Amino acid sequence: MSSPSEIADPTTLYQVRDGVYAPDLLIAAVVNLDLFTWIERQGPVTEAQISAGLEVATRPLDVLLTYGAALGLIERQPSGVISLTDLARQQLVADSPLSLHAYYASLAERPAVGELTDVLRTDRPAAWASARTGGSGAGWSQRLDDVEFARGITAAMDARGVFLGPALAAAVSDLPATSILDVGGSSGIYACSLLAGRPAARGTVVERPPVDVAARLLLAERGWDSRVDVRSGDIFTDPLPQGHDLHLYSQVLHDWDEPRVRHLLGASYAALPPGGWMVDHDAHIDADKRGPLANAEYSVLLMHSTVGKCWSIGELALFAADAGFENVSYRRTVAHRGALVAQKPLT
Template structure:
């Protein structure tokens, strides 16, 4: 190795930033776990007052709070802290779009899963490392969902985490798609109906059916009542591959195809074609990769699916081709304006 005789031409800024990105995520995850946002939801407080109420003893707690201020999650006025507008809206329990359960899911399952990335890339096999709780789900693909849904506590955690991810997308779908063309929608793999419920809230002429695994039906009924659309929504439990899909004028499939192989995706899309009424539409929304594979979030999602359930991401052009093969026509891709930049691919079934 030669000895350098001059300073580096540029600093390793990206390497520093990316190698410590977990510092940022762990601060917000710990703040939610400790109850910082929940406590400040009751009003501003000093570091000492917060520490007393939360049972925190570390002398580093004020620094921890100041880090949250620097991250724009808290605000400080003198020696008193309060939630930022975003934290107050999304991280205080019992609020409609509360994301604290999602943060718990990230910390408990998603973060440990990524620690196995090197091994998954070496072996080509999904591995799901997780904290040593007795009730942590194991397995891959369908087994992961079956085991997660079999435990009521894990079931609720997982579903509330999915709601946190889907709410923004649902409102974008409600605004960017012309729903006046249809009266009956079906959400395939719709969990407890968060997307369908928001669409029914936004468009009172719609009725909806949610299709997912049978154990979720009680959570569906509870959530539809909370959203005030229970009289226009129904649930149908079943299996994607073994059971016929519910019929409707417009079928949605979101955040599902990335769980499976390309052949399984073709099977589901073909079954969706059979279930769409003539003249109706089928929509797939997901964080799809662009042709140049240049957008980071879809690439990271693809890795996450490989790690957790053995699936993968896919290109928007691949989705359009699968729909064309199934018989759909007039296929278009509509970019949504959500934070991550999802895409919805829409195809029409000929009359």
């Protein structure tokens, strides 16, 4: 695999793709919720008050407020109080002399605006990529049962790993892992990246059918099938395999809600040996939930199409500690990604 220094930086291309739904969420907030007018009239409010007052679900509201804060439209205080910035007050409040409300309303018929409004109201994800034909209106997770869709998603996740994988490997090269479990690892490209610098180590990818078939094919094509095996299973109903001293979640936790994220971290804690490591590689939100903008935009896509979001560093650190992990740290990599690292106590 090439190192990141040998590849022209594709961060902008990641951001364009990952942020594709973000403008539609802002249109929905301005026009269908009239969020900024409501906050201005209520005065400083809490998330709970916004949720109740506008009948918006907690998860998508959190994504919306993070995106608004990253855009410089919302002040999000550590106390939980929400208020508007001057930019939002002047440009997005309906009765402001400078209001762009009508300007945004002219695009309110975009299909994704309606989809995101429904997600805000119901907390139910929309169809992946807003697909409408060929029986593909099912949610992302359900569509993974379709062989062709699973192959396409696996190839998509594999494509970004060519750049992201080596940077992740460099960030965690000090962890003394001899056996890596890539949980929900898709093609296994991240496990391979970590193993490239550990010639004596081996790896296992845990994936559900039919993604497991695509993973085996891609590993064989790259010549990694002798060092990385694929275990078929459901990461939520089957216990995680034991015998691995590093569990890797690479852009997996962002697909799931809090109960299932906590379940996975607890399952890793149970399966790891004392002193073992858990690594969550992802596009994380800052602990104060005010950015970075690229990850706030990506979180909108995840909110639209999955039951997850981009989790904040603070949230994941809390979940990891609650599971029993210690020595939690954060290491930045490339393309607005990073690795949250935690260790199971030695005793």
